[in-house]
Amino acid sequence: xxxxxxxxxxxxxxxxxxxxxxxxxxxxxxxxxxxxxxxxxxxxxxxxxxxxxxxxxxxxxxxxxxxxxxxxxxxxxxxxxxxxxxxxxxxxxxxxxxxxxxxxxxxxxxxxxxxxxxxxxxxxxxxxxxxxxxxxxxxxxxxxxxxxxxxxxxxxxxxxxxxxxxxxxxxxxxxxxxxxxxxxxxxxxxxxxxxxxxxxxxxxxxxxxxxxxxxxxxxxxxxxxxxxxxxxxxxxxxxxxxxxxxxxxxxxxxxxxxxxxxxxxxxxxxxxxxxxxxxxxxxxxxxxxxxxxxxxxxxxxxxxxxxxxxxxxxxxxxxxxxxxxxxxxxxxxxxxxx
Numbered sequence: 001x002x003x004x005x006x007x008x009x010x011x012x013x014x015x016x017x018x019x020x021x022x023x024x025x026x027x028x029x030x031x032x033x034x035x036x037x038x039x040x041x042x043x044x045x046x047x048x049x050x051x052x053x054x055x056x057x058x059x060x061x062x063x064x065x066x067x068x069x070x071x072x073x074x075x076x077x078x079x080x081x082x083x084x085x086x087x088x089x090x091x092x093x094x095x096x097x098x099x100x101x102x103x104x105x106x107x108x109x110x111x112x113x114x115x116x117x118x119x120x121x122x123x124x125x126x127x128x129x130x131x132x133x134x135x136x137x138x139x140x141x142x143x144x145x146x147x148x149x150x151x152x153x154x155x156x157x158x159x160x161x162x163x164x165x166x167x168x169x170x171x172x173x174x175x176x177x178x179x180x181x182x183x184x185x186x187x188x189x190x191x192x193x194x195x196x197x198x199x200x201x202x203x204x205x206x207x208x209x210x211x212x213x214x215x216x217x218x219x220x221x222x223x224x225x226x227x228x229x230x231x232x233x234x235x236x237x238x239x240x241x242x243x244x245x246x247x248x249x250x251x252x253x254x255x256x257x258x259x260x261x262x263x264x265x266x267x268x269x270x271x272x273x274x275x276x277x278x279x280x281x282x283x284x285x286x287x288x289x290x291x292x293x294x295x296x297x298x299x300x301x302x303x304x305x306x307x308x309x310x311x312x313x314x315x316x317x318x319x320x321x322x323x324x325x326x327x328x329x330x331x332x333x334x335x336x337x338x
Contacts (some may be wrong), residue, residue: 029329030299031086036311037063040110046316050167051142052174056317057317060109067175070095071117074327078120079225079265081262083280083291087302094163095327097121100229100267100312102129102210107218114223123218124229124267126291127251129209130258135202137193141177144198145170153195155180155188180236186243189234212258219259226288227265228252235270236280244280248287264290266281271295271311281307299329313338 041049043059058066070076074095082096086150097114098104102125114121145151145164151163151173151305160180162173166267177196180216181189218224228251230236236244248266268276268286272335284292284307291306298310312326 021315023141026291027216029093029327030301030304031088031091032082032096033299034082034293034309034311035095035097035329036293036295036313037099037107037110038101040113041105042109046299051139052171053138053142058314062109062316062319064113065320066314066318066323067097067113067117067119069323070097070121073324075118079227079291083306086300088213093327095116095143098227098267099123101233102126102215102229104208104210104214107210107214111218111224115221118223120225122225122227122265123210123215124265125210125215125251125255126229126232126233126269127254128233130212130215130254134204134206134209135193136208137181137196137202139205139208140198140203141174141196142170143203144196145174147198151177153177153180153192155184155192163217166297182237182275184235185238187236194331215255215258219261224263226255226259226263228255228263229265229267235275236268236278237275241279241283244279244283245287248289250286252262256274262288266292268292268294278309281305299327 001267004157037058038056040058040060040063043061046057046059049057061094067197075092076095076097079096079098085091085094097119097334099110099121102123106123110121144269150161150163152159154160160168162176164173165172177192181192184192194200197203215226216338220227227246229250230247233246234243234247236247240249252263267333268288271297272274276292276294281292289307291309293309293311295313296308296310297312299312300309304310314323314326318326
């Protein structure tokens with residue numbers, strides 16, 4: 001499966017690099033691109049992680065290459081400036097960088113690189129981390145899968161059992177449990193998270209999460225904008241309207257209380273069409289946000305809805321050549337980024 005994916009990806013970029021392709025895809029380039037990152041770690045640390053979520057991590061070495069290219073060849077702006085530019089009739093193509101979740105490595109490894117090249121970014125913070133709940137079901141589930149040969153859970157009186165004796169079976173189990181989590185209501189989700197835990201109480205990972213002091217320092221320095229990633233990082237489409245409003249409002253209030261300034265920008269957890277839709281876009285506006293970003297892979301145009309802004313997910317394989325191809329409009333033409 002991974003070999004096939006790599007072949008498709010290689011073909012994708014070969015086509016994107018053909019002479020004349022730049023002109024062909026120009027109509028899909030749009031006014032700019034919002035880049036989506038999660039984690040940045042030194043390459044040796046990144047490679048030591050064999051979990052399915054390693055794909056969300058970019059090595060600090062690759063990240064510096066990407067940031068250097070962006071600083072040399074593109075106009076990179078903060079999210080505030082980006083929004084003011086995309087609805088103008090004129091103006092050069094603009095790029096902005098964003099990070100989801102609120103990992104400490106954004107502060108330790110990504111920020112010094114951003115500072116070196118004077119490139120602004122936005123970090124969307126899951127605020128329960130700031131209140132002491134640093135559990136991460138995705139990490140704890142993988143730790144359990146590495147230890148055990150079978151996993152069983154019960155969801156709404158339905159029992160599931162996975163045999164996980166090989167890496168492929170472990171990954172399959174991980175993805176299937178993740179999908180169940182993305183399709184359950186709040187109470188079922190919380191029950192399932194407890195079942196995933198090795199000891200019945202979700203494990204804390206404070207060493208992986210940004211602290212209040214680090215958030216305040218980033219905000220004070222001025223290069224990083226702090227945004228909201230809701231409070232609990234639930235899949236919002238599974239919640240009631242009131243629960244969604246509570247997730248958005250509570251996160252906003254926590255960050256505003258900490259930073260003493262308005263929090264204008266929101267990233268929807270997970271962020272694909274099944275996980276954030278018109279109801280969520282409308283509620284984001286009602287809760288006082290000025291923008292909302294998804295994880296739908298595409299650039300942005302003058303007609304983009306500021307509460308459903310699309311982003312390009314940037315991964316480790318995106319070297320300087322591939323970054324230029326993604327930003328050329330090729331990703332927008334195909335509707336995805338690999």
